[in-house]
Amino acid sequence: MPRYVARRLGQAFLVVAGVVxxxxxxxxxxxxxxxxxxxxxxxxxxxxxxxxxxxGLDDPLPVQLWNYVRDLLTGDWGTSLRTRxxxxxxxxxxxxxxxxxxxxxxxxAVLAGIPAGVLAARHRTRLPDFGVRVGGMLAVxxxxxxxxxxxxxxxxxxxxxxxxxxxxxTALDTTSPLxxxxxxxxxxxLITGNWPILTSTLxxxxxxxxxxxxxxxxxxxxxxxxxxxxxxxxxxxxxxxxLGFGETSILVRFALRPALNPLLSLIxxxxxxxxxxxxxxxxxxxxxxxxRYAVDAISYSDVPAIAGVALLVALVYVLANLVVxxxxxxxxxxxxxx
Amino acid sequence: MTVLPLSRPVRRPGRxxxxxxxxxxxxxxxxxxxxxxxxxxPYEENTPDPLHSLDPPSGxxxxxxDLAGRDVLTQILYGGRxxxxxxxxxxxxxxxxxxxxxxxxxxxxxxxxxVIMRIxxxxxxxxxxxxxxxxxxxxxxxxTTAIVAIAATWWPWYARLAASVAASVATRPYxxxxxxxxxxxxxxxxxxxxxxxxxxxxxxxxxxxGGVILTAAAxxxxxxxxxxxxxxxxxMVQQGQTYFTTNWWVVTFxxxxxxxxxxxxNLLGEGLRAALDPRRVIK
Numbered sequence: 213m214p215r216y217v218a219r220r221l222g223q224a225f226l227v228v229a230g231v232v233x234x235x236x237x238x239x240x241x242x243x244x245x246x247x248x249x250x251x252x253x254x255x256x257x258x259x260x261x262x263x264x265x266x267x268g269l270d271d272p273l274p275v276q277l278w279n280y281v282r283d284l285l286t287g288d289w290g291t292s293l294r295t296r297x298x299x300x301x302x303x304x305x306x307x308x309x310x311x312x313x314x315x316x317x318x319x320x321a322v323l324a325g326i327p328a329g330v331l332a333a334r335h336r337t338r339l340p341d342f343g344v345r346v347g348g349m350l351a352v353x354x355x356x357x358x359x360x361x362x363x364x365x366x367x368x369x370x371x372x373x374x375x376x377x378x379x380x381x382t383a384l385d386t387t388s389p390l391x392x393x394x395x396x397x398x399x400x401x402l403i404t405g406n407w408p409i410l411t412s413t414l415x416x417x418x419x420x421x422x423x424x425x426x427x428x429x430x431x432x433x434x435x436x437x438x439x440x441x442x443x444x445x446x447x448x449x450x451x452x453x454x455l456g457f458g459e460t461s462i463l464v465r466f467a468l469r470p471a472l473n474p475l476l477s478l479i480x481x482x483x484x485x486x487x488x489x490x491x492x493x494x495x496x497x498x499x500x501x502x503x504r505y506a507v508d509a510i511s512y513s514d515v516p517a518i519a520g521v522a523l524l525v526a527l528v529y530v531l532a533n534l535v536v537x538x539x540x541x542x543x544x545x546x547x548x549x550x
Numbered sequence: 551m552t553v554l555p556l557s558r559p560v561r562r563p564g565r566x567x568x569x570x571x572x573x574x575x576x577x578x579x580x581x582x583x584x585x586x587x588x589x590x591x592p593y594e595e596n597t598p599d600p601l602h603s604l605d606p607p608s609g610x611x612x613x614x615x616d617l618a619g620r621d622v623l624t625q626i627l628y629g630g631r632x633x634x635x636x637x638x639x640x641x642x643x644x645x646x647x648x649x650x651x652x653x654x655x656x657x658x659x660x661x662x663x664x665v666i667m668r669i670x671x672x673x674x675x676x677x678x679x680x681x682x683x684x685x686x687x688x689x690x691x692x693x694t695t696a697i698v699a700i701a702a703t704w705w706p707w708y709a710r711l712a713a714s715v716a717a718s719v720a721t722r723p724y725x726x727x728x729x730x731x732x733x734x735x736x737x738x739x740x741x742x743x744x745x746x747x748x749x750x751x752x753x754x755x756x757x758x759x760g761g762v763i764l765t766a767a768a769x770x771x772x773x774x775x776x777x778x779x780x781x782x783x784x785x786m787v788q789q790g791q792t793y794f795t796t797n798w799w800v801v802t803f804x805x806x807x808x809x810x811x812x813x814x815x816n817l818l819g820e821g822l823r824a825a826l827d828p829r830r831v832i833k
Binding site: 226354357491 | 771774795801805809
């Protein structure tokens, strides 16, 4: 086990190093001289030269890479050209909101997807199975930005059941200000017992969370169904059936458990995908997360901000995979062999 | 309780089910309507008609018109050409790169495999949409940019898949035999390992077409893919979203086009995988 952990950590470190180099290369490729952007259009040649020296743009590339890595490690992720604040502190504010959205969506996806998969497997080849297969396929095929616009227009615009956009009613900031602990609004409101903000956030969360949950729900339902059907051919199922367990309880109590392990790694994969998918949803619903930050950065060609978001998402991806692999190593000794 | 619904063998190997056939039929339909767009479309591509701005669906304009007065049905038919071009280009480029690197990695093994696999890990960790964003900023938004950007994030999946298949093919007796006869390594790879590693990759390619459609549409929606005057479904949604509440057709129909096409590719890919994967046929 220690060797497995060491090897896995080593791999993760290499991937992170690679991602940093890739980010560096991509940002150097980007057009637009950061010195010009910083010094402004009316800068004199001397001011420009100062700015270039300040950003180290005259140094050889390996030196620039080294400086870049050193800055990253010391918490200097550059300054956003749009907000004029350090990128890292922008990310620190935006990331919790994304986590809140994607976390709720994944919870929703697990709660809906696994029962749907069980239902389909239980009634294999009959109507519920057909419904879950088609529904799951539709859920993974729907363009998220379009679904977001459609739900927003119908349920927020026309029917007025839910708020159109935002994370919570900002008027509440004056009547019942929120004390920040984790920066995740839901959690903070819950800890501090701030009910007005809690209910407002939940109401704002419903539509975007459903949209982000669509893809994971479809994937989880399909995967659960396939795993259960495969497991149902195993000998132990016949024994449990002989012992008199009902079909549904066989599926839930005995066939589901072996399927949970691959499901866990699937969720890690889907998590990273959902964060990026959430970008489009955040843009539509004006959710103050990483996605809106990144989309706003695009229109400003805000390179440090885009690079920061890319780096953060890549780190989250690597970390999620690492955690899942280590968990699987604990649960399933065979996984350590790979 | 006499039925044993779970252990009943449902599908014979090699048989594609009805949903997959539906998917196939839909793809043929989409492909035909894209290829035949110049003959099928009721109007000329990109002909603004200010007198008919935002007309609701009618006999003259089945899917209504957009802000510029262009016929939405016509734009959707031409948009299908853009989407299908992107899909074909992305899948060709990324599978060629991925299979080449993957087969080399799988056959060579050892440090070569390790290096190639770590590179794919890096590209997999880098979020596809964000790499596309960065590239679109570098190259300027266009259909070509979208193709390059999506292909750049798509090939690692094929490299990994091809590597694992090629590694198992490389241990087969016929590969050993070829090697013993003195066939040079490149020829062994080309003639024996490559052809026998292709099937799983091709199945994955057909499964991925839907994902490429969605990613391309998302890029165009963000203004990073196709631009005017190219007709593209994601772009149509983006241009229409401001008038969605009052003029539902400008967003609804292009979105449905994306949904139906991605749905069709996913159904077909899933059916192909089920038909070719012996594990899915219940013992």
